[in-house]
Amino acid sequence: MSPMSPVNPVTTTAPARRGLSDFYENPSVPVASGTARSVRQARMLAAALGPATTDGPKTVLDVGCGDGTAAATAAPFLAGHRIVGVDWSQDALRRARTRLPYPVRGELTDGGLPFASAVADAVLFSEVIEHLVDPDAALDEIRRVLRPGGHLMLSTPNLAAWYNRALLLAGVQPVFSEVSLRAIHGRPGREVVGHLRLYTARALREFVAASGFEVVGLRGAPFHGVPRPLRPLDRLACAVPSAASILLLHARRT
Template identity: 35%
Template sequence: MSVRERLRQLYEQADQENRQTILRLVLPAPGGTLLDVGCGDGSWTLEVASRTEASHVIGLDGSSPLISAASKRGIDARLSELAEEWPLPEHSVDIVHSNQVIEHLSDTDHFFREIRRVLKPGGYAIISTNNLASWHNLFFLILGWQPPAAHVSDEVIVGNPINFDQGVTCGEGSYPLHRRLFTHRALAELAGHHGLTLDAARGAGYYPLPARAARVAARLDPTHAAYLAHRYVAGVSASAAR
């Protein structure tokens, strides 16, 4: 197995572990409303919804084909450019979920403002994203290479010879580029700035460790895991990164 193939395998393991971590953060809200920001085709949305016990599941996405696919799964799927005001009234949802979306946005303040606007008092949000401070990112920087999650071009993936996406062309709409990357502290503090209080923080994935060892390491040291998974409650601004 080549280094790139091994890295892809580790990535897929970490992604699955991150999804399980998200599900462990879910608190049931029987009969409530779940909003999935960046719902894609809705398949993962339904997994989250089954844990929440929500009776109304709304999905937002900027892709018409994905919205169509999500609608066919019974989701109230709405086409939305996430950089604009979301098509929901204030205080209308009990749970907001967003996995691997915020890193693709330029206006992350708008993202958090909209979450705070649509959440009901007492509601909560689960947000997961790549971790800029993961040990594998730090290791690549020590080598003088670009961290795989840190994109520097709108046209091509460059800067890391063992990145399995190295050299991939990023024509318009063909590759979801990352615009903003967060550490645990930065994510928690920005959410706090917009009135969301950190309630729980977890990590998932710990390259290059295999799945079982990575699970233990991420539990012991979530601030350096491959992924961040945070749960926030709607409330006054707080120093969430303590």
């Protein structure tokens, strides 16, 4: 859930960069998301990769690994494959080292990931894209490190989640959206997590396809922050991904 490159070093001024850097290095800022989402995404990736073979393990990069929770959740489903966690935040990497054998620092800028081109078989990109100033550059860099036909497993909150549709009709700021890095204003919730962009299912499909990927499928996942009485309804909404809390997109590099 941690962002990889929260600023564009070419166009963003130094004061803004320092402010965002301080925000994402703050240990109190959440860097992991719900287990249900992680498990569903891991199962999708395991089905795409298949079991490890005698040809050797396949390489999975967890780009924006945060504290390593998502990769650790995925590991039992990816037995025999190699998972490498990558993050921009030094604080997140410090925590990830307790869960991952290969945490490394990298950024989602041109050449910012510390890997040669076409070396990865798959990239996990969990709850990251909504934090980025330049998501176009991020997908370009992910495409660079993926081999042709390699898998992208992307998850992000859904702007058009079932409850957000009702909130907008009532004139309330949608869940997941944020107008400040200091406090919550005008919407339900208590945590500020630094969301800069939000996607609908249609927008996400079109954006990823325009970035040089073939969209294989889109599924929904529940959100751990939904109030307990509404969680059964949130799970039911996953049957219609365009209305689900979380979007899980599977794409392949063309």
